Each structure stands twice: as C-alpha cells, then as structure tokens.
Amino acid sequence: MYYGNIKEFSVENGTGVRVSFFVSGCRHGCKNCFSEKTWNFEYGKPYDRAAEDKIMDALKPDYMEGITILGGDPLEPENQAEVLGLIKRIRRELPEKNIWLFTGFVFEELIYDYSVNQKIGISKEVDARNTINFYEPLIKDEKSRANTEYIREILENIDVLIDGEFMEPLKNLNLKFRGSSNQRVIDVRKSLESGQAVTIEEFMN
Template sequence: MNYLQITHEDVCNGNGLRVSLWVSGCSHRCLNCHNPETWDTASGIPFDEYTKKEIFDDLSQDYIDGITITGGDPLFEFNLNEVYELIKEIRNLFPNKTIWLYTGYSWENIMNYKSCSSDNFDYIEESYVDGLYEIRKEIISLCDIVVDGEYIDEKRDLTLEWRGSSNQRVIDVKQSLAQNKIVLYCD
C-alpha cells in the first residue's frame, strides 16, 4: 500500500484532533474529486514500519483523539490487507482512540454483499470477490465511524460536516451493528 500524506493534527476529517492517513488507490474516480492525486496506487510512497511508528507516536499523545483513514479509498482492493492489519493493531494498542474511515463504497454495498454466483465468474474470480467483501466487512466492524458513499458533484454541499456531498453519510458503526440498521453519527 502506498500513501500520499499523514496529517498529524487534523481537525477537518473527524471529531476532535486526529492523525489522518491518506492512502493511494481508488477505483471510484468521482467527478471533481477533492483528491484525484490519490487515485493511482503507485502515487505516494510505500507504507512501512517507519510510517506506522510515526502514526503510533501521534496516537500515543493524550491530545490526539484518534485516527482517520482516507484517501483514495482505504477499502480499495490493493489497500485492504494493510489497512486491516493497521486497524487491528491500532484497536489493540490504542483501545480508547476512535477510528474513522472514509470510503466511496456504500454501507449497504459492503454489509449486504451477496456472492455473485453466475456464469459471468469462474470459481476463482467469485471466491476472490467474496473475500474482498469479507475483509471490507471486518475492517468496518473495527471502526467507530464510517463516512460512506461516492462524492457526487451535483449533491455538493459545503455546509455538511465531515463530507462533501449530501448522499454521503457519517455512520456510527457500533450502533449500526448493534441495532442491525444504519445509525447516523450526525445528519
């Protein structure tokens, strides 16, 4: 996985003072995307142990409320394994820090995914796609807040907190999973 930037004291991408990781790679390619430089998986620099230590050093500070993982799309196919391992480690080492994640995928698309068994996929392709959605579900379940949905330029609304267009939602993951329905963190 590559990343473009770490914002060490971010107040724009989640509640409180956060560290934000901007990963590379996104297949959504939204019209007038705020970060088109993050689309290409080859952009930025490789995420390594030094980068992880830098993030963990930030998270160890009492004044940092948590981490936001954005991009690009952290749930893009080529980011999944490293994002999953990073979030598991953060959850273990920093249980009181919140984890926010931005994705162009919708909650419904990920959480209600059904196997695409059809003549269009062979067994290997089908198993691969199924595996992608399973790891996406696991990643989401470890987060506190997910901001979902592609940016839609026609629905741009600068008055909204923590999102760019009105179709995007700020979802309370723990409450949504507990109640088996989408519970918004804010409108």
Template sequence: MYYGNIKKIDIANGEGVRVSLFVSGCRNYCKNCFNPETWDFKYGREFTSDTENEILTLLEAKHISGLTVLGGEPFEQENQRDLLPFIKKVKEKFPNKDLWFFTGYIYDKDLIPGGKKYCELTDELLSYIDVLVDGPFIEEEKDISLKFRGSRNQRIIHLKNK
C-alpha cells in the same frame, strides 16, 4: 500499499484533533474529487513498518482523539488487506481512541457479502471502525455547510452504535 499524506494534526476529517492517513488507490473517480492524485495506487510513498510506527507514535499524544483513514479509497480490496493488520495494532494499543474511515462506496450495498468491495477481510475491518462516512462525492449534491462530508448523499454512520 502506498499513501499520499499523513496529517499529524487534523480537525476536518472527524471529531476532535486527529491523525489522518490518506491511502492511495481509488476506482471511484468522482467528478471534482478533492484528492484525485490518490486515485493512482502507486501515488506517494510506500506504507511500511516505519510508517506504522510514525502513526502509532503520533497517536500517543493525549490531545489526539483518534485516527482517520481516507484516501484514495481504504475499501479497495488490496488496501483492506494492507490496512487490517495495522488497524488491529492501532486498536490494541489505543482502545480508547476512535477510528474513522471515509469511503466512496456505500456501506449497506458495497461492503456487505456479495457487494462489489466486499472480501474476506471486510467484516473484520468494519468491526474496528467507530464511524464510517460513506458514499461517493457527487458534485451536484455538493454542500460546503456539511460537517465531515462534501455532498448531501454521503452519510455519517456510527458503527459502534449498531
């Protein structure tokens, strides 16, 4: 897996001060996507054990509320396979920090058994996520007043409350 960016201090992609990982690779191709360079699965740098250690070190800071994973698209099946072992480490080391994921896919359609992005790891990956922001960016529903979303169709789903 490759990634386009790591934001060490981010207040735009989840509650509190966060570390954000922008993974590469996306097949949604949303019109006027804010991050189209990350559609390419080879964009940026390779995600390695050094990358994992960098993020884990950043998460140690007391002022960091948690980790956000977005992209690109974390739920492309190849990204799920690479992210799951890392996310397990994050939750083991920082059980009190929350985990937000952003996806252009729809939680109760695409990430369920039989859904187009469901694989053998999806349920386990979802089990670690506290908040999922789902749905494709739709230019016609763009609303800059929304918190943590770009268009009105996107939802903030608190998975730990289900």
C-alpha cells in the same frame, strides 16, 4: 499499499484533534474529486513499518482523539489487508482512540452477504438539471469489489464510517465532514448490530 500523506495534527476530518492518514488508490472516479492525484495506486510512498510506527507515535498524546483513514479509498481491495493491520494494531496498543474511515462504497454493499442473498447496488437518478433526486440501495447482479474476506473485520474495528461517492450536484460546503449530501456519517457499531445504516444525526444536519 502506498500512501499520500500522514497528517499528524488534523481537525477537519472528524471530531477533536486527529491523525489523518491518506491512502492511495481509488477507482470511483468522482467528478471534481478534491484529491484526484490519490486515485493512482502508486501515488506517494510505499506503506511500511516505519510509516505505521509514525502513525502510532502521532496518536499517543492524550490530546489526540483518534485517526481518520481516507484517500484515495482505504476500502479498495488492494488496500484492505494493510488497513486492517493498522486498525488492529491501534485497537491493541491504543484502544482508547477512535477510528474514522472515509470510503466511496456504501455501508449496505459492504455488509451484504453475497453468498446467500441477492446483490445490492446503488441507484442514482439524475434529472434534466443534473440534480440527483433519488439515491438508495437496490438489487443488482454484480458483487461489490469491496466485499472481501477483510471487510467485516475492518468494520467491526472502526467507530465511524463516512460512506458514498462524492457527487458534484449534491456538493454542500456547509456539511460536517462530508462533501456532498448523499454521503452519510455512520455509527458503525450500532449499524452492525441492527443490520442497517444508523447515522450520527448531529453530523447529518
């Protein structure tokens, strides 16, 4: 895995003062993505123990609320093993810190059991004015590439998931922690318990 940046003092990617860790590699191809250079899986530097230690050291001060992992997409299959390793180390050594993660995938496709159920995808209908007027899970045939052997454990060890691709027609600069209104700020623990996405309403207005 490669990474583009470790921002050791960040206030724009979640609540409080945080570390922002930008993972490289993304296949979503969102139009007018704010960090298109991070689509390349070899952008930046190789992720190694020194980079991980740097993140851990930056998280240690009491004023640091937590970490936000973004990209790129941390949940591309190539990134998941290293992302899980980092998350588990944070949980082990700094359990009081919260963990936010941004992804272009949606919560429903990440939790769906493809071995026993039908497959979930996303329906996007765009009207003549290029405005998306319909966006919800639906049944389709192909399995999400993000649904790997690591995904459940990643979700079980993070606090907040911001999901969904950035959609230019739904861009809104007034949104909290999101670029477009289809994206959701999800309480992961409540969502896993209920089996459906539970949003944090104070961040959805």
